[in-house]
Amino acid sequence: MSRTTMAWRLQALLTTVVWFSVLACAGSDPDGADPCQRNPSQCVPDGGGNPGPDVTPPTLTDSSQSATQVLVQRPVTFRVKAHDEESPQLRFSWTANVGTLGSPSHTGTSSEVIWTSPSCVPTGTVATVTVTVANSGDASVSKTFTVDANACPKPTVVAGGSHTVALRGDGTVWGWGSNGNGQLGDGTTTDRAVPVQVAGLTEVTALGSGSSHALALRRDGTVWTWGFNGDGQLGDGTVPVRVPVKSLLP
Numbered sequence: 445m446s447r448t449t450m451a452w453r454l455q456a457l458l459t460t461v462v463w464f465s466v467l468a469c470a471g472s473d474p475d476g477a478d479p480c481q482r483n484p485s486q487c488v489p490d491g492g493g494n495p496g497p498d499v500t501p502p503t504l505t506d507s508s509q510s511a512t513q514v515l516v517q518r519p520v521t522f523r524v525k526a527h528d529e530e531s532p533q534l535r536f537s538w539t540a541n542v543g544t545l546g547s548p549s550h551t552g553t554s555s556e557v558i559w560t561s562p563s564c565v566p567t568g569t570v571a572t573v574t575v576t577v578a579n580s581g582d583a584s585v586s587k588t589f590t591v592d593a594n595a596c597p598k599p600t601v602v603a604g605g606s607h608t609v610a611l612r613g614d615g616t617v618w619g620w621g622s623n624g625n626g627q628l629g630d631g632t633t634t635d636r637a638v639p640v641q642v643a644g645l646t647e648v649t650a651l652g653s654g655s656s657h658a659l660a661l662r663r664d665g666t667v668w669t670w671g672f673n674g675d676g677q678l679g680d681g682t683v684p685v686r687v688p689v690k691s692l693l694p
Contacts (some may be wrong), residue, residue, distance in 0.1 A: 502528040509573075513592040514561040515663070516647070521547075522589055523556040523573050531579035540573045542593075563615055563647060564596035575595060594663060596647045599639040604671075605655035610639065617660055619644040625656040627671030631687045642670070645688050660688070667691040 446560035454649055506525040519533040524685065526534055536555035538548050542565050559573050571591040600611040607621035609630060618639040619628035629642035642660075645668060650661040657671030657678060669678040670688040679691040 457554050499581050499583050500527040500530070500579075501585040502531070502534055502577045502579050504577065504585060504587055507587055507589075509591070509662070511591070514571075515594060517561055517563045519560050520555060520573075520591060521558050521559050522573055523554070524577065524587060525554040526577045526585070527553060530580045531581070533580070535578045537576045537578075538573065539576075540571075542569065542571050542572075545573070561591065561593055564594045564613075566613070567595045567598070568594075600633075600651050602651055602653040603657075604653040604658065607653075607656070607658075609642070609651060609653050609658045611648055611651040611660075615647045615649070615663070617645050617648050617658075619658070622656075625672035626687060627653075627656045627658055629658065629670040629688050643687055659691075 503526060504524060505527050506523075508523045510516075512522040521540075524536070528534060533552045536548060536550050538545055538555070538557045540559055543562050544560045546558040546560070548555050555575065555577075557573075557575075561571065565571050571593045572588050573591070574586055574588045576586045577583050596613045597611055597615055599613050603607055604627060605622070607619060607623065609617055609619040609628075611617055613635075617629070618629070618641050620636045620639045620677075621628070622636050623630070628636055628640055629645065630636070630640045631643050645660060645662075647663040648660045649663050652659040654671070654677060657669060657673065660668045662668060667679070667690070668688045669680070669691050671678070673680075673683050674681055676683055678689060680689045
């Protein structure tokens with residue numbers, strides 16, 4: 445083999461080695477494939493892509509409620525404010541386990557709603573109003589407000605001489621049976637075979653009955669009576685038969 449031939453082959457070999465070395469260092473593919481597709485762990489993003497979803501929940505910056513205790517049915521206003529670096533427009537949703545929610549009013553970072561309490565809540569139930577604040581990435585934070593509300597009375601049935609009166613869980617009173625002395629409290633003296641509601645009486649917590657009259661204790665501490673009053677049983681200073689009247693009990 446001539447020196448010229450050997451020199452040519454050596455040069456070709458060196459060229460090939462250098463070529464493959466360059467390819468290996470660059471991580472390139474002879475077919476032109478993107479090296480990041482073949483070796484993603486060796487590629488670092490350059491930060492020029494689109495940002496991902498906002499996965500950090502908003503931060504509640506302020507919250508308030510106009511009352512923490514309700515003794516009668518009444519409105520209570522709840523307000524919250526929140527902040528999110530990535531989402532200037534936040535979504536607010538309100539829920540309540542009892543009572544009635546009005547239509548909320550929102551800005552991009554705050555919300556308020558008026559909740560009307562029920563006349564009472566079931567025994568063992570805590571009245572709650574909850575707000576959930578979410579950003580554009582659906583990351584959310586919640587806050588639950590509590591309100592101390594009156595417990596509903598325990599349903600009670602009491603019998604008179606020939607009539608019956610019953611206290612429902614919603615604080616109303618119903619009666620049936622003999623009504624010759626107005627002991628059913630519906631403003632008539634008509635006997636009733638089915639229950640009728642005692643007129644104008646709500647928020648009752650306790651109930652009692654005599655032979656031909658009945659008595660009720662309301663949540664505000666007042667006593668109301670109706671029916672036979674021939675001996676002043678109703679305690680209002682008179683003696684006629686009456687629909688529910690407020691007793692003069694001090």
